[in-house]
Amino acid sequence: MQYLLNAEQMKSADSHTIQDLGVSSRTLMERAAAACTDYIEEQKWPLTHVCIVCGSGNNGGDGFAIGSILKEKGCQVTAVFAGRMTSRTEECIYQMDQFKQCGGTLLTEWQDNDYSIVIDALFGVGLNREITGHYLEMLQHMNMSSGRKLAVDIPSGISATDGRVFGEAFQADATVTFQERKLGLFLFSGALYTGKVCVTDIGIDSFTVKEQLDTAYALEMSDIAKLLPERPPYAHKGTFGKLLLIAGSSGMAGAAFLSACAAYRMGAGLVRIYTTEDNRSILQQLIPEAIITTYTEYDKASLLSVLEWADAVCIGSGLGRSDVADLIVNTVLKEINVPCLIDADGINILAAHPEWKDQLAEGNYVLTPHLKELSRLTGRPVNEIQMHRREVLEQTARTLDVTLVQKDARTFVGAKGRRMYVNLTGNAAMAKAGSGDVLAGIIGGLMVQGCDNYDAAVLGVYLHGLAGDIARNEMGCYSVLARDLADALGSAIQMTENWKAEK
Numbered sequence: 132m133q134y135l136l137n138a139e140q141m142k143s144a145d146s147h148t149i150q151d152l153g154v155s156s157r158t159l160m161e162r163a164a165a166a167c168t169d170y171i172e173e174q175k176w177p178l179t180h181v182c183i184v185c186g187s188g189n190n191g192g193d194g195f196a197i198g199s200i201l202k203e204k205g206c207q208v209t210a211v212f213a214g215r216m217t218s219r220t221e222e223c224i225y226q227m228d229q230f231k232q233c234g235g236t237l238l239t240e241w242q243d244n245d246y247s248i249v250i251d252a253l254f255g256v257g258l259n260r261e262i263t264g265h266y267l268e269m270l271q272h273m274n275m276s277s278g279r280k281l282a283v284d285i286p287s288g289i290s291a292t293d294g295r296v297f298g299e300a301f302q303a304d305a306t307v308t309f310q311e312r313k314l315g316l317f318l319f320s321g322a323l324y325t326g327k328v329c330v331t332d333i334g335i336d337s338f339t340v341k342e343q344l345d346t347a348y349a350l351e352m353s354d355i356a357k358l359l360p361e362r363p364p365y366a367h368k369g370t371f372g373k374l375l376l377i378a379g380s381s382g383m384a385g386a387a388f389l390s391a392c393a394a395y396r397m398g399a400g401l402v403r404i405y406t407t408e409d410n411r412s413i414l415q416q417l418i419p420e421a422i423i424t425t426y427t428e429y430d431k432a433s434l435l436s437v438l439e440w441a442d443a444v445c446i447g448s449g450l451g452r453s454d455v456a457d458l459i460v461n462t463v464l465k466e467i468n469v470p471c472l473i474d475a476d477g478i479n480i481l482a483a484h485p486e487w488k489d490q491l492a493e494g495n496y497v498l499t500p501h502l503k504e505l506s507r508l509t510g511r512p513v514n515e516i517q518m519h520r521r522e523v524l525e526q527t528a529r530t531l532d533v534t535l536v537q538k539d540a541r542t543f544v545g546a547k548g549r550r551m552y553v554n555l556t557g558n559a560a561m562a563k564a565g566s567g568d569v570l571a572g573i574i575g576g577l578m579v580q581g582c583d584n585y586d587a588a589v590l591g592v593y594l595h596g597l598a599g600d601i602a603r604n605e606m607g608c609y610s611v612l613a614r615d616l617a618d619a620l621g622s623a624i625q626m627t628e629n630w631k632a633e634k
């Protein structure tokens with residue numbers, strides 16, 4: 132598991148290490164600086180003339196400490212101090228003095244030169260507002276330089292907490308970040324500025340912070356192997372559950388096909404599609420493995436009978452908006468007593484009938500909205516959700532009492548009393564129609580095999596992204612179809628199985 136800390140959590144780990152464990156701030160800073168110079172040497176970056184831009188906080192202190200190390204190694208080093216002398220932290224003052232004593236060149240304005248490396252130590256996790264004026268110009272000069280670019284801890288201009296760009300940011304080739312991954316390095320737009328991220332242990336004790344439930348995390352291969360449901364050798368199709376997909380409407384057979392295909396590839400034992408009669412023959416041809424039950428108008432008896440059959444249900448993909456669809460969703464909400472995933476139009480229908488939301492609390496639901504659907508569901512505008520994604524996720528999951536999968540380029544998963552999950556697999560090739568239907572099928576396929584809702588959501592999102600990465604590697608960023616994601620799922624699962632076997 133990879134923990135992803137926000138600025139406040141990182142600061143709390145820093146001060147715990149300094150105040151409670153007695154490790155001096157100077158020691159930490161010197162280790163941080165050594166980690167950066169080690170990285171540069173390992174990468175064999177040319178050390179002909181290094182420029183370090185330092186702010187007045189401890190990130191600036193790191194920068195001066197890097198300068199001293201490089202100076203002692205005989206490199207030509209120019210430090211540009213871009214902060215205010217009066218705002219310097221104690222450590223920044225000390226490290227600046229040390230740097231001067233080593234004979235380093237100290238400027239207060241950018242000077243164009245043929246720098247082989249530009250090091251950004253302007254702002255670290257302490258950045259808390261828009262970058263303007265002198266600082267903005269400095270960042271623009273740094274970005275224009277042709278030298279290799281290293282960010283110290285985080286590229287200046289990126290919020291460590293949510294990845295937003297405060298006006299302008301340093302475009303790094305690599306970021307050496309201290310002790311823990313900061314959320315902002317992995318969310319967009321921050322992730323576009325980091326270059327390669329190297330996490331380095333400098334002896335900060337972050338254990339207590341990571342134990343806290345409000346610290347977000349991402350999965351790694353090792354976690355996946357543990358979360359995947361067992362497949363005992365004596366199994367038969369009944370062992371892996373009966374999944375009901377209430378999906379597809381007139382002209383939307385594809386959604387049902389994609390979900391069913393993904394659910395089977397995820398390992399579901401039996402998949403039944405409950406859809407409109409005009410989808411019958413096309414679905415039978417597309418996916419003969421699925422059982423097809425159809426309706427022409429709202430038919431409560433047939434709906435109750437398929438609900439009775441199911442061990443888990445996915446409702447909404449391609450369902451469309453109609454009176455019949457409304458009646459189906461309403462009945463499912465009232466009658467269901469197995470785990471249920473609500474996707475796409477299922478969410479839109481729920482959003483149009485706020486009084487039905489109370490039913491969710493009595494059930495066992497996973498909701499998979501993209502930002503527009505979440506906006507309809509919560510009544511909050513999309514841009515507001517984008518600015519406060521975490522808060523909206525946690526609040527919605529808590530008030531509706533559901534597992535919420537907030538789909539985006541970085542999908543978040545939240546549930547009451549569970550840690551926020553941030554998904555780091557996947558890529559832009561997946562931004563296509565049908566991708567969400569595949570995800571619903573994958574998560575449903577896990578739910579029906581007995582995975583707890585939250586685990587199914589987290590694992591499903593991870594595998595969906597990994598399948599996307601495999602498909603993109605085969606076909607490039609433009610040509611991947613949603614069905615390719617379902618098809619690549621087998622390779623994605625196999626990757627995690629191979630990993631498990633090799634351990």
Ligand SMILES: NC(=O)C1=CN([C@@H]2O[C@H](COP(=O)(O)OP(=O)(O)OC[C@H]3O[C@@H](n4cnc5c(N)ncnc54)[C@H](OP(=O)(O)O)[C@@H]3O)[C@@H](O)[C@H]2O)[C@@H](O)CC1
Pocket residue numbers: 145146149156157159160163186187188189190191193218220253254255256257258259260261262263266283284285297309
């Ligand atoms: N001992 C430790 O804790 C260790 C810390 N370490 C290092 O320290 C970094 C954190 O240091 P930090 O907390 O001093 O904050 P930092 O990021 O340097 O900047 C804060 C300064 O910037 C200013 N400022 C903010 N926004 C601004 C803006 N838009 N425009 C202009 N000014 C702005 C802000 O001003 P203020 O808000 O106070 O007015 C303040 O003066 C961390 O990332 C790591 O690199 C490591 O060495 C390990 C040990």
Ligand SMILES: [K+]
Pocket residue numbers: 190251252253254255282283284285286287
């Ligand atoms: K920085």
